[in-house]
Amino acid sequence: MGLKKESFYSNRKCIILFCSAFLLLWGSAHGEEGHPNYKDALAKAILFFQGQRSGKLPKDQQITWRSSSGLSDGLLAHVDLTGGYYDAGDNVKFNFPMAFTTTMLSWSTLEYGKKLGPELRNAKAAIKWGTDYLIKCATATPGVLYVGVGDPNADHKCWERPEDMNTIRTVYSVSQRNPGSDVAAETAAALAAASLVFRKSDPKYSKLLLRTAKNVMQFAIQHRGAYSDSLGSAACPFYCSFSGYKDELLWGGAWLYRATNDVYYLNFIKSLGADDSTDIFSWDNKYAGARVLLSRRTLVDNDKAFEPFRQQAEDFMCKILPNSPSSTTRYTQGGLMYKLPQDNLQYATSISFLLTTYSKYMASSKSKHTFNCGGLIVTAKTLRDLAKQQVDYILGVNPLKMSYMVGFGPHYPRRIHHRGSSLPSLSVHHQSFGCGSGFQSFFYSANSNPNILVGAIVGGPNQSDGFADDRTDYSESEPATYINAAAVGPLAYFAGIYSN
Template identity: 30%
Template sequence: MVNSIGSPTHTSASHADHQPVRFVHTFSEAGRLLPSASQWSSIELDFHLAPQSNTTYDSLPSQYSKSFDYELVITDKKWFKSFVYVSIFMLLVILAIVLLVRFLPNKHKHHGNSKNITLALNQALMFFDAQKSGNYPSSSPVKFRGSSGLQDGNTSNPPADLKGGFYDSGKNIKFSFPIAYTITLLSWTVIEYHDKYGSIATDLAGEIVAALSAASIVFKEDTGYSIKLIQSAEKLFEVATKNNTGHHHGTYTEVEDCGGEARMYYNSSGYQDELIWGGTWLFFATGNTSYLGYATGNFNAAEGEETASEQGVFYWNNKLTANAVLLTKLRYFHDLGYPYEVGLGSSSKKIDLLICSYLSHKIYNRTPGGLILLRPDHGEPLQFAATTSFLGKLYSDYLELLGRSGVNYILGDNPMKMSYMVGFGNKYPTNVHHRAASIPWDDQHYSCPEGDRWLHSKDPNPNILYGAMVAGPDKFDNFLDDRDKPWFTEPTIASNAGLVAALVALHDPPYRSSDSNDNNLGIDLNGIFENLQLVPPAT
């Protein structure tokens, strides 16, 4: 490359006869000197931006755009260095802005997701307000409900006061079995993640938790009440585990006077898992190792009783999987050794394999939209997906202390693009199979036959049952929002308990200062072990 007009050397501004133009740039392709208002140092810069053109200055112009080689002559190094420094600085600023823009959306998305989880959790808890029986509080946010069942138990012989409690689902029926499961599961979430409850609609959460009055660990500060709960639980456990000729082990639904019509809805398939479940929780509540001995000693028997269709499933009829998670935590953080290690080892092995199986598409089928199908032939897939999500997240937190989800599907990330929690998101079920939600709130009393006209109506429910998780889609992700099809649209307290558990586990923990020694998972590592004074077994 040469300077224009055949000049073999750098063109310099020192030629006085070229005034008033003091500086020039040479463009080898242009074939002429161009005046410049810039002051450059006498350093030649050759910008090879493209292959050099063979076209000379007297050639015909091409119809296509050309690339040029630039040869710049500059006269002042000081100004040039300043220019280089400023350019580098500007490039760094631009790079920083690009990186900031790149990562800010992720952070925003994270907080948005956390905000959605908080809203979903508040609404899921609100559903339990809609299920209350007995004297209904006027302060409740669910305004289409009122007092009900005030004579419950009066007609029994002898009469009993059975007011209160929770209706199971859309029907005005109370079942002891799922209520006990619901109370235990929700209480477990308070024990493990009580810090997270601090950041939820505190009065509502407090009212709901106060109503779930079976977990003495939750109410440990109310010593008198906690003791009464433990004493009642111990007496009941003693009767349930008694082994003599006058006592028969079995399920409550085997006995007509006990199970009655409940077996049509909640038929128990076995009792061993409930007994070790009760023994495990009594151990955590009292520290009495005889209860732990019962739980670990009978764990294998409970496994043998577990039906093939329920393996790996945690719900009102099968507590074995959740029990294994509890015993695994004990083994990880408070291993007691002999004589419990066999049962504890079986539990942790079961959970290790189970969590891996949840992730495998070969073991459990999924809908095309990604919803895990733990019991594909039994309907209500969402309640099983919710408890699976809870156990998976809880176990993950355990492992993180040592060293995503079905919930997203439930909240709208599914092929139907519908939130299966009523009131959450822009699209959700409006024909929920629920008596109170489907009958207008007009201060009129309607008998059951009179209520059928709303059951079969095609109009949306007049009352929004906020927070209710419906039964869910079929195994092909199809969902019919039909009040007359409860296998799609009916919510239950047991299902919602699993949803609350999963939402609490996934909820962001409260803010902790950087110098805090607490973990940042929101899980209480030691709370469940507070009562473990290792009381020796009674002799």
């Protein structure tokens, strides 16, 4: 069967127009040399945090389908706990992952500030949104550290916008009687790291951050215990401290030492004797991150006192590298690091951060440091190339040609597991949605989300490189602040190398 001449040319014109539009979109996502457009991805990764904001939104809010929310947070404890971030696709403020998110954003800014370019201002704004809230949590009531707002069990039974929340905004805290060394030390790490970010641009704020960090770290040290044990079902199964609190004490101590150079923290770090071997880095397990951070003293500053941490950091790298004889890390056929089924990209981004950062330290050493994994010689380029492979996979260089960052490239997840994104905004639908009314009409709908949460990196594909783009599958389709926070550093690193 043939087409009429007019119909043929009309169809050919449509095809040409479609291809041109596709190439324009593809061109915005990929640079001239075929690399993903890291600068664009970096800007979007940071913009994402505006979509997760709780509290009264500022006038310069760019993600405009979001509105102010959680304005009475803290009322049940007679304190002001407004602000901060919702951790993922829900409407709860979990301080444990929020503090880790803030620490990673600060570390990214400290390591890659020059490469952030015009995004440095936005990165600082994202950090400050977190630290302003964490300061409130640490100073509102003497002897108490507030660690969460919103009953997670009640919240997870609802599918409603954060602006409509009618679930109880229970306030959770740790204290001397109910300790939480893990969440306290992570909070201290976040505040200490941020104090370094603002040291030159806002000295007064930096001093407040560091003073608060010291107090919270002291609390973590003196009153030891896992916050999961103190909070019970308010922490588990959502953000249980599976690795215990020793890793957070090391992590918090490392950041306080970097911020102060106080020998007290150096002695504290050494007293922990942290010899736990690990092949993961996440909001829960900080050992690898602390060791990479402390390795900087040996590789960059040539301080041999930190040699044990360098060796532990390299033991971790050997467990990650695919060709290493001691590797314990699986990779998909498409080349993605695959650690665990739930939100796997959190591990790909956080470990990629450690790869680029350790690579940077190695390249900065006077001897251009290398190390061995059995018979495998590892250079700075070895680590950098693996990190690039992971970042590129996330941005669309994968078997499905799908970007796992929302709004980046022509093909990305449209049905993400995120309440605010999946429900019409207040400007479109003025009436409140009830707790459960959003499930049938929106949660189970096959339609694309009406609001695009630009920059959100979702949980990612399965171990076979498959991705269903199904809102009901939170393990693959839910974004999280700690996924994005860890991605900022590598994106800035590669944006600086491969400028478009």
